[in-house]
Amino acid sequence: MAIIFAEKLYGWRFWLFNLVLALGHMLVLFNAGSYIALMPHVAGDMGGVKPSFGTWAQTDFMIALALAFPLSRWLSGKYGAYRVWVAAFIAYAFASYLCALSETLWLFLPARILLGFAGGVTLPIGQSLLLKEYPDHLKLLGLGVWGLVTMMPFTVSFSIGGAIADELGWRYLFYLNIPIAISVAVITGSLLVGRGFERSYIGFDAIGFVLLAIVLGSIQTLLNQGNDFDWLDSPFLGWMTVLALIALPCFIIWELGERHPALDIRLFMHRNFAIGTTCLVVGFLLLQGILSLFIVQLQVLLGYSSFLASMVFLPMIILAVPVTIAMHGLTIALDARLLSCINLFGFAGVWYWIGWFDDPGSFDQIFWPMLMLGFFLGSFFVPLTRLALHGLSGQQELRAAEEAGMLRIAAGAFGITLQGVLMFRRTPFHQLHLADNFGGRRFASLDLLQEFSTRLNTSGFPSEAISNKLGLVIKQQAGILALSDTFLLTAYIFVGLAGLVWFAHPTYPYLHPKMRAEITDLRAEEIMEEP
Structure with missing residues (x-):
């Protein structure tokens, strides 16, 4: 074991180091959210x-982001955390360049996967x-x-991504990544050059990693392509199912x-970890899926x-950050x-x-529910993290936080496609149902088709265009109702999760916690709170 000691950074170097690490971390998380606003453009x-x-490029990106977690720990122990950080951001810049130049989906997808993998390596480091x-x-x-x-980044990435798409073009999201990622790599390497590290000889579970990649990749491929290629009637998707x-x-x-x-599947033998992680994973699956579906359908x-x-999503930032800060104190004092x-x-x-909104022009009305959504987003991760990690300590606690974070990110990818499947089916x-209500087919005394046609005629529509207009209106309203169904189903599942948490052991308030134990707890919480 080789240990090389070096002085910590002080003065302007310390503050520059903080700024660069924050910038790199925000860059990775920002790209996870901002791309969602770009998907129709791409x-x-x-x-x-x-x-x-x-959507495939977003879901595959998130699967790669999740798979990088276990590899990050091993690479850091073998080569040193800052070296891996620098190399990952160089790879991140290269992957961004490939994304920006891609002209077809089949070139864009591998580049986006590489981008997710490089970014995922940096998150725990x-x-x-x-x-x-x-x-x-x-x-x-x-x-x-x-x-x-x-x-x-989770609260503002949608808005900035939308602005980039409309004002500059979606490729500039990736062009802008390049100088930022290279700057992060160069400045970090310059500040820590020659810094030693405590080498760790932890074995890497290569077989388990490959099997995990096969499971997540095959399930995500099935979900991505199921609607478009008729699920198991597709031979390729049939083989993906068998493989999974x-x-x-x-x-x-x-x-x-x-x-x-x-x-480490054995961690699920701890009741609180199993229940807390289940609520985090399922909750984030629904949250990521419904928000992604919402911004695309708008x-x-x-x-x-x-x-x-x-x-529409910008009001979330008003309450999300201050509530997150407050929740750290509340979880220490309350169950x-x-x-x-x-x-x-x-x-x-x-x-x-939100599920009961059916007005296509309700932009201003959506402000208040999105404001409250920011409040509950800010209070989502902290208590469930405390619940999941209760009873664990030391390295086991950090390992549990890392695994829960990995599963949550993978679930977010599943959620994007699952919510889309639900809307597609509804x-x-x-x-x-809407078509049946026209022409007196459901109620003979109520001829909505005639009333609708009369209104269009008086508005100056030619007779031959009325049927086409009617079809477009029905299609739009059916889409709005299907989108509402996804919100309502999500609400019912969250009610079920609210009941599930009471099957966990209570988390008693901490009495005079030691600094080291409290730091370990908070480090684990921050790992699990990364959206």
Whole structure:
């Protein structure tokens, strides 16, 4: 074991180091959210493929982001955290360049996957690099700053991404990544050049990692392409299903017998970890999925520009960050089950509230539910994290936080496609239901078709255009109703999660916690709170 000691950074070097680490961390998280506002633009520019095809680049990006977590820990122990950080951002800049130059989806997808993998490697490393430079009595302050850096991109990335798409073009999202990523790599390397590290000889579970990649990749491919290629009627998707069904039990059996597993399944034997992680994973699956679906449908269904659609989400920032700060103190004083239950019920109320909007022009009306959504987003991660990590300590606690974060990010990718599948299935149902109400087919005394046609005639519509207009109106209204269904179903599931948290053990308030134990707890929380 080679240990090389070096002085910590002081003065302007310390502050520059903080700024660069924050910038790099925000860059990765920002790209995870801002691309969602660009998806219709990307689909149209990649040969005019369907918007659902553009979604593949986001879901595959998030799967790569999740898979990089276990690899990051091993690479840091073998080569040193700052060296891996620098190399990852160089790879990030290169992947961004490939994304910006891609002319077809089949070139864009691999570049986007590489971008996610390079970014995912940096997520667990940045926090450890930051804390090594803080004295012990200021480490809690460093963690607080890191928490703000983590939450900010999730609330503003939609708006900035929409502005880039409308004003500059979607490719500039990736062009702008290049100088920022290179600057982060160069400045970090210059500040820490020659810095030694404590080499760790932890084995890497290569077989478990490959099996995990096969499971996540095959499931995500099935979800991505199911709607467009008729699910199991497609031979390729049939083979993907078989591959997932074979790889999943093999992965579980292998991990249970592995000393250093890629994903420690044994942690789920702890009741609080199992329940807390389930609520985090399912909650984030629904949250990421519904927000991604919402911003895309505002553009595709209601004709919003990317910037206008992204502005719908801007009110979230007003309450999200201050509530996140307050929740750290509340979870120390109160039972995390109570806070989690209130939060999940609040989420359910907001989803139900939005689910009853049916006015295509309700941009101003959506402000208040989005403001409350920011409040509950800020209070979502902290209590569930405290609940999941209760009873764990030391390295086991950090490992559990890393695994829960990885599973949550992968679930976010699944959620984007699952919510799209739900809307895709519900739209024809509502379209048929609406069509049945025209022409007296459902109520003989109520001829809505004649009333609608008369109004269009008086508005100057030619007779031959009325049927086409009627079809467009029915299609749009069916889409709005299907979108509402996704919000309502999400609300009901959140109510179920609110009840599930009470099956966990109570988290009693901490009495005079030691600094080191409190820092470990907060480090683990910050890892799990990364959107």
